[in-house]
Structure formats: structure tokens, C-alpha cells
Amino acid sequence: xxxxxxxxxxxxxxxxxxxxxxxxxxxxxxxxxxxxxxxxxxxxxxxxxxxxxxxxxxxxxxxxxxxxxxxxxxxxxxxxxxxxxxxxxxxxxxxxxxxxxxxxxxxxxxxxxxxxx
Amino acid sequence: xxxxxxxxxxxxxxxxxxxxxxxxxxxxxxxxxxxxxxxxxxxxxxxxxxxxxxxxxxxxxxxxxxxxxxxxxxxxxxxxxxxxxxxxxxxxxxxxxxxxxxxxxxxxxxxxxxxxxxxxxxxxxxxxxxxxxxxxxxxxxxxxxxxxxxxxxxxxxxxxxxxxxxxxxxxxxxxxxxxxxxxxxxxxxxxxxxxxxxxxxxxxxxxxxxxxxxxxxxxxxxxxxxxxxxxxxxxxxxxxxxxxxxxxxxxxxxxxxxxxxxxxxxxxxxxxxxxxxxxxxxxxxxxxxxxxxxxxxxxxxxxxxxxxxxxxxxxxxxxxxxxxxxxxxxxxxxxxxxxxxxxxxxxxxxxxxxxxxxxxxxxxxxxxxxxxxxxxxxxxxxxxxxxxxxxxxxxxxxxxxxxxxxxxxxxxxxxxxxxxxxxxxxxx
Numbered sequence: 430x431x432x433x434x435x436x437x438x439x440x441x442x443x444x445x446x447x448x449x450x451x452x453x454x455x456x457x458x459x460x461x462x463x464x465x466x467x468x469x470x471x472x473x474x475x476x477x478x479x480x481x482x483x484x485x486x487x488x489x490x491x492x493x494x495x496x497x498x499x500x501x502x503x504x505x506x507x508x509x510x511x512x513x514x515x516x517x518x519x520x521x522x523x524x525x526x527x528x529x530x531x532x533x534x535x536x537x538x539x540x541x542x543x544x545x546x
Numbered sequence: 547x548x549x550x551x552x553x554x555x556x557x558x559x560x561x562x563x564x565x566x567x568x569x570x571x572x573x574x575x576x577x578x579x580x581x582x583x584x585x586x587x588x589x590x591x592x593x594x595x596x597x598x599x600x601x602x603x604x605x606x607x608x609x610x611x612x613x614x615x616x617x618x619x620x621x622x623x624x625x626x627x628x629x630x631x632x633x634x635x636x637x638x639x640x641x642x643x644x645x646x647x648x649x650x651x652x653x654x655x656x657x658x659x660x661x662x663x664x665x666x667x668x669x670x671x672x673x674x675x676x677x678x679x680x681x682x683x684x685x686x687x688x689x690x691x692x693x694x695x696x697x698x699x700x701x702x703x704x705x706x707x708x709x710x711x712x713x714x715x716x717x718x719x720x721x722x723x724x725x726x727x728x729x730x731x732x733x734x735x736x737x738x739x740x741x742x743x744x745x746x747x748x749x750x751x752x753x754x755x756x757x758x759x760x761x762x763x764x765x766x767x768x769x770x771x772x773x774x775x776x777x778x779x780x781x782x783x784x785x786x787x788x789x790x791x792x793x794x795x796x797x798x799x800x801x802x803x804x805x806x807x808x809x810x811x812x813x814x815x816x817x818x819x820x821x822x823x824x825x826x827x828x829x830x831x832x833x834x835x836x837x838x839x840x841x842x843x844x845x846x847x848x849x850x851x852x853x854x855x856x857x858x859x860x861x862x863x864x865x866x867x868x869x870x871x872x873x874x875x876x877x878x879x880x881x882x883x884x885x886x887x888x889x890x891x892x893x894x895x896x897x898x899x900x901x902x903x904x905x906x907x908x909x910x911x912x913x914x915x916x917x918x919x920x921x922x923x924x925x926x927x928x929x930x931x932x933x934x935x936x937x938x939x940x941x942x943x944x945x946x947x948x949x950x951x952x953x954x955x956x957x958x959x960x961x962x963x964x965x966x967x968x969x970x971x972x973x974x
């Protein structure tokens with residue numbers, strides 16, 4: 430069991446959603462985050478105050494998957510998130526100790542495997 | 547004060563002019579709510595740019611080409627650079643020509659701003675400025691001459707109270723041409739591109755309606771009967787459009803939508819624009835109710851096509867303006883307007899005059915706008931790159947964001963401003 434964390438451009442978020450769907454990865458959450466990853470900053474001016482924007486808007490996907498789905502999830506986020514420019518984001522895969530599906534009490538593999546209704 | 551000036555008329559026209567000018571920022575708010583948050587400022591700025599550019603072109607040549615005598619097709623240059631525009635009453639009115647000039651300028655401004663709705667979220671701001679300047683003269687001023695300034699439509703008997711020809715049909719059909727030349731947004735048809743703030747849309751529509759009382763109520767250039775009739779019709783007609791739009795929404799989706807309501811307000815105001823001073827209050831209410839149908843149908847149909855006429859200027863303005871112009875031909879009533887009857891009251895010729903305008907204005911606006919944008923496109927790129935489009939036009943075109951939080955913003959001192967564009971932290 431792994432937790433796949435993908436941080437991508439907001440404008441690529443829909444592409445990532447589509448790619449995850451195609452890869453049959455069904456359960457995930459996403460959140461808006463701000464971050465900095467070495468991309469060249471945007472410079473903005475407000476009534477004479479010029480600022481360099483050190484943080485960019487990003488979207489963070491969190492996908493908890495069984496081991497056999499790790500490559501599919503990583504591949505989908507990569508495929509959907511890539512534009513080729515600096516600032517496309519990162520993917521982190523971290524071990525997952527324990528998972529519980531609140532509704533049924535299913536644990537671990539059972540909790541991260543989608544069930545048909 | 548000059549002889550022939552009426553103080554009451556002038557007072558009202560001063561107010562009406564200010565009301566119409568307010569419609570352009572209101573339109574900017576309406577449009578800004580309909581786009582995605584990353585394009586809020588650029589969309590709003592297109593309307594502000596219309597105030598900047600069209601006012602200058604109007605003072606330079608637009609007003610003269612529209613309103614200085616001339617022939618059937620185009621006015622003269624006698625009033626170019628506002629020559630001779632002073633305190634003396636404008637011929638045929640009881641208000642100073644300066645007020646008449648300013649009132650008409652606000653019409654040119656909002657019409658230019660209306661067209662921007664077709665190209666938001668992708669057109670480069672610089673290219674839009676060039677387009678706005680040329681369009682305000684080549685399309686707006688010419689059609690204003692045809693319908694208001696002594697051109698072939700008005701002298702042939704076409705009735706257009708407040709701008710069904712130069713404002714509504716011109717903007718609507720030009721928008722279609724602009725959308726075709728500039729092309730669709732890159733995600734169009736593949737992703738849902740949703741309005742980011744429905745409250746802006748409703749508030750913008752409400753302020754537009756408020757301003758429209760000056761737009762229609764001022765188009766009699768007096769406080770006389772036609773102005774009063776148009777003023778009250780501007781209340782009645784959009785209200786009926788709203789009611790019918792609610793019903794259509796209920797039938798189609800079982801819910802009355804807020805953005806639908808905002809659209810209905812615009813459609814109703816547009817429909818009564820040409821007809822305001824010519825039809826009775828009763829017929830104005832029917833006009834509002836009926837005008838909802840074609841505009842609603844075109845909005846539903848348009849989203850299924852490849853044409854990314856983004857904010858539905860054709861459906862709201864082109865279609866409802868077309869409908870309003872033709873409606874005069876059926877239901878104009880000399881008892882109310884003192885000018886002419888329509889078909890329903892025994893004067894079939896009026897319908898012919900209206901049909902001529904409903905044919906000529908769309909064709910002229912579409913063809914000239916299409917050619918104009920093609921020509922501008924040869925000199926400069928019309929649209930932003932795909933990557934810029936993805937980042938959003940606010941940051942790319944203006945270096946600002948609508949909803950900036952300030953988190954992570956590093957103040958650049960004047961000495962540092964030249965050294966911009968370097969990474970804050972070297973990731974190596």
C-alpha cells in the first residue's frame with residue numbers, strides 16, 4: 430500500500446483527473462496548495478508596488494493505492510500533468526501503514542480497493 | 547444659454563449620458579463573472595479599454611462620420627476632432643450638441659466593449675486595442691450613420707429607437723465573426739469552462755438594466771413622450787423576458803438558474819432597445835416574453851457547436867436586437883409613437899423597412915469585422931500562446947491577479963526591478 434502524492438499545475442488538474450479515470454484509479458482527494466519549486470517567478474505590479482511572486486498555485490492529488498496500482502497512478506499523474514516547462518510539479522510515493530474505510534470498517538487493501546455499489 | 551435649448555431636456559440628457567457610461571464597467575463586471583478567475587481582470591479591462599479607445603476615436607472622426615450630414619452611406623468630416631461641436635443645440639433636438647456628442651459617444655463605447663465578449667480568455671490585449679480603435683470607426687460609426695445620422699436606413703423609414711442596428715445587431719454579428727477569426731479557446735469542447743462568480747454576473751446585469759433607463763430613456767433626446775414611453779418599456783419588457791426565461795429553465799432543467807436570469811435581463815433590455823419609443827407598453831411586454839425564445843434556443847444550440855463565441859453576444863445582443871427591430875414592423879403604433887404604424891395596424895411597408903435593416907446590419911457587421919480581424923492578424927498575433935492561455939490572461943497580459951493574497955510576494959525595491967525573472971531560490 431502506498432500513498433501517491435502528485436503536485437501539479439492547476440491548469441493541468443483536469444488532464445490529471447482524466448488520466449486517473451482512464452487508468453481506473455477511482456479514489457483520491459485533491460487540494461489547492463501554494464508552493465515553490467525553482468520555476469522563474471512572476472513579477473506583478475500593483476499601483477507602483479512591484480512584487481515577485483515566490484509561490485505558485487498548485488493542485489495536490491493524494492491517491493492511496495494497493496501496490497499493483499502504484500505505477501498506474503504515477504503514470505497517470507505524469508501524463509496529465511506534464512507540459513514540458515519548468516514548474517510541472519513532483520510526485521512523491523510514500524509507504525502507507527494503515528487504511529480504514531469509515532463506512533464499513535474495511536481495513537488496509539480492502540479499504541483502498543474500490544467496491545462496486 | 548443658446549436659444550432653442552430646453553433646460554429640462556438638457557438636465558435629463560446629462561444624467562442619461564452618465565447612466566449609459568456606467569453600463570460599460572457594469573458590462574465588464576458581468577463579463578468578468580462569466581470567465582474563469584485567472585481571466586477576471588483581462589476581461590474587465592477589455593471594457594475599460596473600450597472607454598479609453600472608443601472615446602478618442604469618437605472625438606477624432608467617429609462622431610463626424612456618424613452624424614455630420616454626408617450621404618446615404620457615410621457622414622462627412624465637418625465635425626472631425628469635435629470641430630463645431632459646442633453649446634448650440636444639435637439640429638432636431640433641444641440639447642447642446644456637446645451633450646448629444648457625449649451621449650452618442652457612450653453608445654459607441656459600450657458597443658465596442660460588447661464585442662469583447664466573443665474573444666475573452668485568449669485574445670491579446672494589444673491586438674484588442676487596435677481592433678477596438680478600428681472597429682469603432684469602420685463598423686460602429688458607419689452603422690450609427692445608417693440608423694441614426696441620416697443614412698439610408700433612417701431616411702428610408704427604418705425605425706430604430708436606441709440602437710438595434712448599430713449597437714445590438716452590430717455587436718452580436720461582429721462577435722460571431724470575431725470568434726471565428728480568433729478561434730476557440732484551447733480547451734473548448736474538451737473541458738467544462740465555467741463562470742467563476744455568478745454574483746458578479748447578477749450585479750453586472752442589474753447595473754446594466756439600471757443604466758439602460760438612460761440608454762433607452764435618453765434616446766428621445768428629451769423628456770417628451772417617446773422618452774417616457776421608452777423608459778417605462780425598459781422596465782416592462784425585461785421583466786417579461788425574466789418570467790419566460792424562468793419557465794424555460796424550469797422546463798429544461800427543473801431549476802431556475804441565476805446566470806440564466808442575468809442573461810434574461812440583458813436579452814429583454816436588448817429587445818426593447820430598438821422598439822422602446824415605438825410600441826405600446828402592452829406590446830413591449832409581449833416583445834419581452836417572445837424575445838426570450840430565440841435567444842434561449844441559440845444559447846442552447848451554440849454550446850453544441852465548435853464556435854466558441856464565448857459569452858454569447860450573438861444570442862443576447864444579435865438575436866434579441868434582430869427580433870426587436872422586426873417586432874417594430876408588426877406592432878408599431880402611431881397612437882403611441884406619433885410616427886408610424888406597423889403591419890398589425892395596417893402599414894405593411896414598415897415591416898419591409900425593418901426587414902431591410904435586419905438584413906443589412908448583420909451582413910455589414912459580420913463581413914467588415916471578419917475582414918478587419920484577418921488584416922490585423924497579418925500584422926500582429928491576435929491570440930496568446932497556449933501556455934499563456936493556460937496561465938491566464940491576467941498575469942500574462944497585465945501582470946496582476948484579481949484574487950492575489952500576497953502570500954509569498956517579495957517586495958522588489960526600485961533597484962531590483964531590472965533584475966526580475968530570476969529564481970528566488972536556486973533548487974540546485
